[in-house]
Amino acid sequence: MEIGKLYGLGVGPGDPELVTLKAARIIKETDIIFAPQSRNGKPSVALNIVQNIIDEREEECEILQPLFPMTEDKDELAKSWDDAAEMLFEKLSNGLNAVFVTLGDPTVFSTFSYVSKRLQKKGVEVELVPGITSFTACSTTAGIQLTEQDDIMVVVPQVDERLPKLLPYVDTLVAMKTSRHLDVLEDCINKDPREKEIVSVQNCTMEDENVVHGFVDNKKYFSTSIIKFKK
The missing domain is CATH 3.30.950.10 (Tetrapyrrole methylase, C-terminal domain)
Known part of the structure; x- marks a missing residue:
């Protein structure tokens, strides 16, 4: 079974013009865009930043927006990270590559790290793409x-x-x-x-x-x- 690759991709602080050229290229080439939202009905800020880049794609892509609750309840947070990791692993297990878009940089206070650790334990290759903090x-x-x-x-x-x-x-x-x-x-x-x-x-x-x-x-x-x- 070929497992797809996961990109942890920083999209910067908010201005779409601050998204790096490398980040834009990967978004245009990757099968799945994973953009967590903080509560139901509220669009992902990270997704909004890169929406114009997604619109420029020559081919359609699948966009997943799981809910990551704004809470300090450790059990609730852990469940959301587990669910997100399982959702992504299902797609990656089919040989598809995925981008996890995150505000700022993926190595600075990013929820991506919790999901990434879970997927790396399952053998998923992860590549980090820096963004402006x-x-x-x-x-x-x-x-x-x-x-x-x-x-x-x-x-x-x-x-x-x-x-x-x-x-x-x-x-x-x-x-x-x-x-x-x-x-x-x-x-x-x-x-x-x-x-x-x-x-x-x-x-x-x-x-x-x-x-x-x-x-x-x-x-x-x-x-x-x-x-x-x-x-």
């Missing part, structure tokens, strides 16, 4: 340098008790998905005595992009704050 896109949009010389940068998806211990050694902090932990983040940053520059970007490179100097208090999921501590 959201936080580098945020820094360019905001016109702020992330690092210089020997600066230490830390990227966090969630603020917990580890951050105050790390902060004295950090020159640049990137806090992703800040809508989930803004109060804790602000308290932690305010306790640091150093002067600092804070820029927050919402929906980076998308039509409703918003850049704010300081923190921004609302519930937009795609929110990133960059904090630069002055030496």
Whole structure:
């Protein structure tokens, strides 16, 4: 039995023009497009980014959009990853190749990693295709340098008790998905005595992009704050 190949493909932060040439080529050549959605009825953001590329294909392709719930319930998450892996393996077992499109880069806080591990255990060949990360896109949009010389940068998806211990050694902090932990983040940053520059970007490179100097208090999921501590 010939098993197809799985591509973990980063499609960047939101602007379709930031999809790499390699990613676009693979999307045009591959049999299955796998684009998870966060809840029923809401289209996949990653799929929307590459929809124009799919429309340019000479041949039809199958698009699968399984539900990946936005939850912290570990059992529910594990079940969704198991189900997605089984869905993909059924297609791959027929010799078809598949693309798993993911926002940003597939190696940075991507759900793809959980599905990939399950499929690799079944003998599936996986190839990663890098994409532009959201936080580098945020820094360019905001016109702020992330690092210089020997600066230490830390990227966090969630603020917990580890951050105050790390902060004295950090020159640049990137806090992703800040809508989930803004109060804790602000308290932690305010306790640091150093002067600092804070820029927050919402929906980076998308039509409703918003850049704010300081923190921004609302519930937009795609929110990133960059904090630069002055030496």
